[in-house]
Amino acid sequence: MSAQPPSQSPAPRVGIVGATGAVGGELLLCLEQRRFPLSSLRLFASPRSAGRSLLFRDEPVKVEALTEAALAGLDIVLFSAGSATSRQFAPAAMRHGAVVVDNSSAFRMDADVPLVVPEVNPAAITAHRGLIANPNCVAIVAAVPLWPLHRVNPICRIIAATYQAASGAGAAAMEELRESTEAYLEGRDYPARVLAHPYAFNLFSHDTAVDPLTGYNDEETKVIREMRKIMGEPELRIGVTCIRVPVLRAHSIALTVEFADPITPEAVRALLAAAPGVRLVDDVAHNHFPMPREASGQDDILVGRIRRDVSDPSGRSVAMFVAGDQLLKGAALNAVQIAERLVG
Amino acid sequence: MSAQPPSQSPAPRVGIVGATGAVGGELLLCLEQRRFPLSSLRLFASPRSAGRSLLFRDEPVKVEALTEAALAGLDIVLFSAGSATSRQFAPAAMRHGAVVVDNSSAFRMDADVPLVVPEVNPAAITAHRGLIANPNCVAIVAAVPLWPLHRVNPICRIIAATYQAASGAGAAAMEELRESTEAYLEGRDYPARVLAHPYAFNLFSHDTAVDPLTGYNDEETKVIREMRKIMGEPELRIGVTCIRVPVLRAHSIALTVEFADPITPEAVRALLAAAPGVRLVDDVAHNHFPMPREASGQDDILVGRIRRDVSDPSGRSVAMFVAGDQLLKGAALNAVQIAERLVG
Numbered sequence: 001m002s003a004q005p006p007s008q009s010p011a012p013r014v015g016i017v018g019a020t021g022a023v024g025g026e027l028l029l030c031l032e033q034r035r036f037p038l039s040s041l042r043l044f045a046s047p048r049s050a051g052r053s054l055l056f057r058d059e060p061v062k063v064e065a066l067t068e069a070a071l072a073g074l075d076i077v078l079f080s081a082g083s084a085t086s087r088q089f090a091p092a093a094m095r096h097g098a099v100v101v102d103n104s105s106a107f108r109m110d111a112d113v114p115l116v117v118p119e120v121n122p123a124a125i126t127a128h129r130g131l132i133a134n135p136n137c138v139a140i141v142a143a144v145p146l147w148p149l150h151r152v153n154p155i156c157r158i159i160a161a162t163y164q165a166a167s168g169a170g171a172a173a174m175e176e177l178r179e180s181t182e183a184y185l186e187g188r189d190y191p192a193r194v195l196a197h198p199y200a201f202n203l204f205s206h207d208t209a210v211d212p213l214t215g216y217n218d219e220e221t222k223v224i225r226e227m228r229k230i231m232g233e234p235e236l237r238i239g240v241t242c243i244r245v246p247v248l249r250a251h252s253i254a255l256t257v258e259f260a261d262p263i264t265p266e267a268v269r270a271l272l273a274a275a276p277g278v279r280l281v282d283d284v285a286h287n288h289f290p291m292p293r294e295a296s297g298q299d300d301i302l303v304g305r306i307r308r309d310v311s312d313p314s315g316r317s318v319a320m321f322v323a324g325d326q327l328l329k330g331a332a333l334n335a336v337q338i339a340e341r342l343v344g
Numbered sequence: 345m346s347a348q349p350p351s352q353s354p355a356p357r358v359g360i361v362g363a364t365g366a367v368g369g370e371l372l373l374c375l376e377q378r379r380f381p382l383s384s385l386r387l388f389a390s391p392r393s394a395g396r397s398l399l400f401r402d403e404p405v406k407v408e409a410l411t412e413a414a415l416a417g418l419d420i421v422l423f424s425a426g427s428a429t430s431r432q433f434a435p436a437a438m439r440h441g442a443v444v445v446d447n448s449s450a451f452r453m454d455a456d457v458p459l460v461v462p463e464v465n466p467a468a469i470t471a472h473r474g475l476i477a478n479p480n481c482v483a484i485v486a487a488v489p490l491w492p493l494h495r496v497n498p499i500c501r502i503i504a505a506t507y508q509a510a511s512g513a514g515a516a517a518m519e520e521l522r523e524s525t526e527a528y529l530e531g532r533d534y535p536a537r538v539l540a541h542p543y544a545f546n547l548f549s550h551d552t553a554v555d556p557l558t559g560y561n562d563e564e565t566k567v568i569r570e571m572r573k574i575m576g577e578p579e580l581r582i583g584v585t586c587i588r589v590p591v592l593r594a595h596s597i598a599l600t601v602e603f604a605d606p607i608t609p610e611a612v613r614a615l616l617a618a619a620p621g622v623r624l625v626d627d628v629a630h631n632h633f634p635m636p637r638e639a640s641g642q643d644d645i646l647v648g649r650i651r652r653d654v655s656d657p658s659g660r661s662v663a664m665f666v667a668g669d670q671l672l673k674g675a676a677l678n679a680v681q682i683a684e685r686l687v688g
Contacts, residue, residue: 157655157656158655159503159600159653159655161505161585161598163507163547163587163589177545178529181525181529182529185522185525185526185529197632197635197637198635198637201521201590201591201592201636201637202591202635202636202637203507203589203591203596203635203636204633204635205631205633205648205665207631209631210628210631212628212629214651214652214654215609215628215650215651215652215663216651216654217631224654237654237655237656237657238654238655239600239653239654239655239656239661239663241505241598241600241649241663241665243507243596243598243665245507245547245589246545246589246591247545247546247547247590248545252547252587254585254587254598256503256583256585265559284554284556284559285556287540287549287551287553287554287561289548289549291542291546291547291548292545292546292547293541293545293546305549305559305585306559307558307559308558308559309503309583310558310560310568310581310582310583311501311502311503311581311582311583312501312581312583313581317583319583321549321585321587
């Protein structure tokens with residue numbers, strides 16, 4: 001590895017757990033494209049996927065089987081292999097002296113674990129005790145454009161309806177969307193394997209369990225709790241409906257946002273035009289607004305359809321539509337941005 | 345035609361304008377499957393589509409070119425060929441003595457034109473002056489489940505985000521969704537023809553023009569105005585975001601509804617279980633909720649995900665998710681139900 005660290009401290013030794021998954025592949029790309037200052041990179045996956053090699057900076061890196069002992073000798077480990085793997089192996093990585101950036105939901109709501117979106121609460125990183133959690137993808141995609149508004153005019157209430165891509169359920173779900181759609185077009189049956197419902201030209205309520213007491217599914221509960229924690233507003237009122245749509249890799253969200261004080265669409269547009277990680281796509285004349293196909297592969301969250309919410313006569317509510325790449329800002333990019341701050 | 349009228353009045357002579365379109369085909373099927381008591385059926389389309397024959401009750405019916413003169417000798421004419429055709433030819437049908445049921449938006453907001461969803465405001469039909477308008481599909485799909493709640497506990501505010509199918513843009517848009525998806529899966533380019541944006545595994549803000557002053561598109565404005573008119577509540581506060589999703593023929597809507605008085609999900613469920621035109625699909629244990637693939641071909645609006653809106657601490661708000669066949673209850677079925685009441 002020829003990259004040099006930006007400071008005089010030695011460049012960190014980095015590991016990726018879950019390197020062969022959908023997010024894992026994007027983590028590799030983000031580290032490479034952002035010229036992350038690392039001195040070595042090691043890749044880990046389940047024994048089933050170990051042994052293959054993945055290219056990083058034009059050199060093959062062999063994927064190792066994940067064991068506790070194998071996690072020795074690393075400075076930063078990016079986990080993206082599900083909550084069970086994080087619970088089992090993140091403590092070992094930390095014991096070996098590494099800082100963990102965890103993309104799973106395992107530790108996100110722990111009081112002593114920072115939950116970070118660098119555009120929103122970068123200062124929380126410094127309080128880490130060896131592990132920083134990467135938030136839920138919907139929470140990230142919503143928080144990035146809402147935070148610069150909240151700082152100026154506090155948000156009182158958010159009502160959100162999501163349009164979530166297959167990638168949120170992993171590479172196998174993306175493949176199921178492609179394969180089941182092909183089968184549908186050819187008139188063939190396709191028994192769903194990854195998701196519980198037919199996916200071709202269909203959509204359905206998010207595939208996490210629904211709490212029979214509250215009626216909210218796990219994804220919705222994560223979005224509510226994590227947005228509150230990221231924004232530092234434990235009482236923020238959030239209503240959300242999470243829906244899986246037949247889109248490959250970018251999440252969209254219809255947002256209705258109520259502020260403490262009256263606010264105009266023009267003010268929202270001006271604030272977002274200057275906000276980091278946000279790109280305005282709000283071309284009324286050409287009917288061009290955020291779309292998942294255009295958000296795919298992009299670092300920024302696209303924001304448009306910014307308008308007064310006409311159902312609130314007080315003038316304190318605004319509606320908008322956002323789209324962001326679930327695998328990038330919703331997962332891998334945000335994790336690498338956190339790691340950059342650890343190094344920086 | 346062998347069908348007999350239910351009363352002693354002669355069975356009506358029925359015409360369909362736009363018989364070769366997506367809704368036209370469903371109108372034929374609805375008339376046949378519901379054994380509509382007609383004495384004769386004539387079909388009209390543009391000169392380009394005239395000359396073909398369509399089957400009705402196992403007999404071929406020739407499609408005639410639409411002219412003003414051709415509309416003589418009919419008692420009921422169902423229009424579904426767009427606003428321009430309705431504006432040009434509905435007056436002629438009325439002059440010839442027919443009652444028009446118009447699926448276009450041309451006359452919906454005219455003060456002397458009833459805008460009818462039979463489950464909601466059937467009495468409005470009797471006030472017609474020769475023309476009854478069939479509402480926008482989203483307005484119908486939302487109004488059917490909301491009306492039985494509104495009657496018991498008045499609705500103050502609705503926030504809706506739609507997931508609208510290709511069928512709302514016609515048969516050519518459905519074909520574009522199929523063809524562009526096939527091209528995407530095969531790695532071929534597909535220049536969009538019917539819709540302005542790529543449709544394969546994508547979604548976008550509704551393809552109607554956006555008012556630069558309000559920021560709302562025509563579809564959203566229709567939904568707001570038409571729901572108010574259908575429900576007889578000219579001041580009802582409605583906020584809506586209309587999104588086109590890659591689904592073939594059923595619309596879904598995420599609804600957040602605020603009532604005048606506190607209400608429980610159980611009360612909503614009980615009211616909807618007894619409501620006409622509604623089917624509860626709210627199986628928390630099996631994560632089975634309304635889906636467009638299951639709503640397709642069904643007369644009922646599917647309703648589920650009924651829960652307290654946790655963003656409203658007053659206990660007056662409920663969230664739910666609904667799906668209804670855009671071509672059936674959203675268009676053809678509702679029109680035929682209106683015609684049935686005319687024959688009554």
